[in-house]
Amino acid sequence: MDLNTEVKTELAPTSPPGVKLGLGTWLRKKLFNNWYNSILTLVSILVIYFMTKGIVTWLLTEADWAVVTDNFKLFMVGQYPLEYLWRVWLSLVFVSLLFGLSAGVWKGTILHLSSVLVIVMVIHTLVPFTSTNTKLWLVGCIVCVIGGYLAGPKLPKQKPFVLLGWFISFPVILFIINGYGILPKVSTNVWGGLLLTLILSIVAIVGSIPIGILLALGRTSKLPIIKYFCVIYIETIRGVPLITIFFMSIFMFPLFLPQGLTINNVVSAMIGATLFTAAYMAENVRGGLQSIPNGQREAGRALGLNPVQLMYFIIMPQALRAVIPAIVGQSISMFKDTSLVTIVGLMDLLGIAQSVKSNPDYLGSIMEVYLYVAVIYWMIAYSMSYGSQRLEKNLGVGKR
Amino acid sequence: MEQLSVQTSEKQKEYLISCANVNKWFGKLHVLKDVTLDVKKGEVLVILGPSGSGKSTFIRTINGLEEIQQGEITIDGINLSHDVKDIEKIRKETGMVFQQFNLFPHMTVMKNITLAPIWVRKKPKAEAEKLALELLKRVGIPEQADKYPGQLSGGQQQRVAIARALAMQPEIMLFDEPTSALDPEMIKEVLDVMKELAKSGMTMLCVTHEMGFAREVADRIVLFDQGEIVETGTPEELFDNPKNERTKLFLSQIL
C-alpha cells in the first residue's frame, strides 16, 4: 500500500493519473514518430490486411468443417469403444466437478480457467453436429462446474479436500478409462485423439516431476555411484532427440522384457515420455536447488534439523517455488511434443488428423483439420502458461 | 554417567564451552591457530578482531558448522567429534544468530520459530506456539507472528531470528555480527534484546563491532588477529590498558 502511494506521488508531475493520450497523439507517438517507423507501420498494416482478408474469406466461403464435425468422436477419443464411452464422460464429469470446486475455493486463476472450460462446453452443446447423448453429458459437466463453484466455499476443510480430490483424480480416471479388468478392460491400444494426447502428457508430467526431483538430489549426492548414475542418465537423455526415445521405447523395451510379458505401444510411449521429461525436470530442479543461498542451509543445520528435514522443510519448497516457471514451460513443451508419437504410429490428436486427412471423403480439407488441431493445442498450452504466470505472481517468486 | 570422568565433570561444572588447541585450515590457509578458550556458564564473551582474522570461523566451529582438523572442543560435556549424533546434540544446545538473519522466507514468523522445536525437540505444536508467542513478546514484536520475513524491517527480522534460536531453549547463544547488516536506527533495538538476554544469565559468544555494547555487556573480551587469540581480558583491561601491540593497533583503528 505504502509503495503504491509513493510511486503515484513520484509520477504525478509527469503523467497525472487518468489523463489518456488522444487518438491522434497516440498514433503519432507510437506508430509514426519518425520516417522509418512510419514505413514499418504501413508495411505491417498491409501485411495484416491481406492476411486477415485471406483468412476471413477462407473461413466464410471456402472452409468446409464437415471433416471435423463428422469425425468429432475420433478427434476426441480415437477408437475408444462406443459402448464404453460413458467412462470417458464420467471422467470428464469428475474433472469438471474438481474445476468447479477449485474455482469456488480459490477464485482467481482457476476461476478464469473454469470459465473457459464452461464456454468451450457450452459451445459444443449448442452446435448442431453433436449428438443428443453428447449434449446431455456436456450439460451434466457444465452443471458440475457451476454446482462445484457454488458448493466449494461451503465445504468443510475446503482446500485440503479439493487438493485431495485432484490428487486421487489421476489414478481414479486412469482406472475408469482403462478398467483393469474390474470394469471391462479397454486396452490402451485403442485410446486415441485428444484423450490419448492428454493422458500421455499428464502421465509424463506427473511422473517426471518426482523422478526429476530424485535425479536432481542424486546428482548432488556425495555417493559417487548415485551421483554418476544420475549424471550419466541426465546427460544421455538430454543428448538424444525425443523421437529417438519413442522409437527406442516402442521397439526396444519389449526386447528387455522377460518372456511372456508384453507391453503395448501406448504404455511404452508413456514410459519413454516420462523418462525423457524427467531428465529435463531434474536440471530445472537442480537450478532451483543451486539458487538457494547457503545461509538457509546453515540456519537449518544450526537449529538442529537433520539433512532430510532440512531438504524437506527448507530447501525443496523454496527451490521448487523458484523453478515453477521452468517446470511449467517443460510441461507445455512435453504436451506439444507428445504429437511425435504420431510418427511411431500412435493415434493421438495429430495422428487422428493425419489419418482423417487421408480419407478420400475429405479430400482437400487439410487446412480445416490442422487448424482445428492447432486451436486445441493452443488453447490447452496457453491455459497452462496463463495459469503458471498467475501462480508465479501469487507465490511472489522473485521476491524474497 | 556421573563417574564417567572426574576431570571432565569438574571442568564441566566450571566451563560450558572448552576449546583446546583448535586448528583449522581452509586448503592451505591456516585460519585458526592453536585457539584455546574456556567459557563459563552465564558468561558473556565478546570477540573482536580485524576482518579476516577468523572470528566467524571460530564461532562456527562451536556448533559444528565448520569442522576442525586439530584440537578439541567440548560443549556442556559433549565432545564435538565427527560423530553426527553428537553434533546434533550440540546443535540443540546452541542457538545461532547470523549477520544476514537467514530466516526462512517461505514461512511465517510463527512457522520459522516453531519448526525446530516441533521437529527436533518433538514439542507438541500448541506448546511450541505458546513459547513462540512468549519469545516474540520478549523481543518486542508479538504482533508480527503471522507475517512473512519479507514483510518485516531488518531489525524486526533479526529479532525474529533471535527468538527462533531461543525457541530451542539453548544453553549457549552464538552471535556472528548480528547488527552489521542493519541500518543504524535499527541497531539499538537488536542490541537491547541482546543486553536483556545477557542480563538473564544466558551464556553468549558475540562477534561484533559495537564497542559500546562490548564495554557495557561483556564479562570478557577476546581479541583475534590472523587466526590467533592475541589478548583476553575484561573490557576495562582491554580497552583502557591494552598490553599487546596488535591490540593497541586494532583499537586505534576502530575507536
Ligand SMILES: Nc1ncnc2c1ncn2[C@@H]1O[C@H](COP(=O)(O)OP(=O)(O)OP(=O)(O)O)[C@@H](O)[C@H]1O
Ligand atoms: N569457506 C571458506 N573457504 C575458504 N576460505 C575461507 C572460507 N571461509 C572463510 N575463509 C577465509 O578464512 C579467513 C577467516 O575468515 P572469517 O570469515 O572467519 O573472518 P572474520 O574474522 O569473520 O572476518 P569478518 O570480520 O570480515 O567477518 C579469511 O581469510 C577468509 O577468506
Ligand SMILES: [Mg+2]
Ligand atoms: Mg565474519
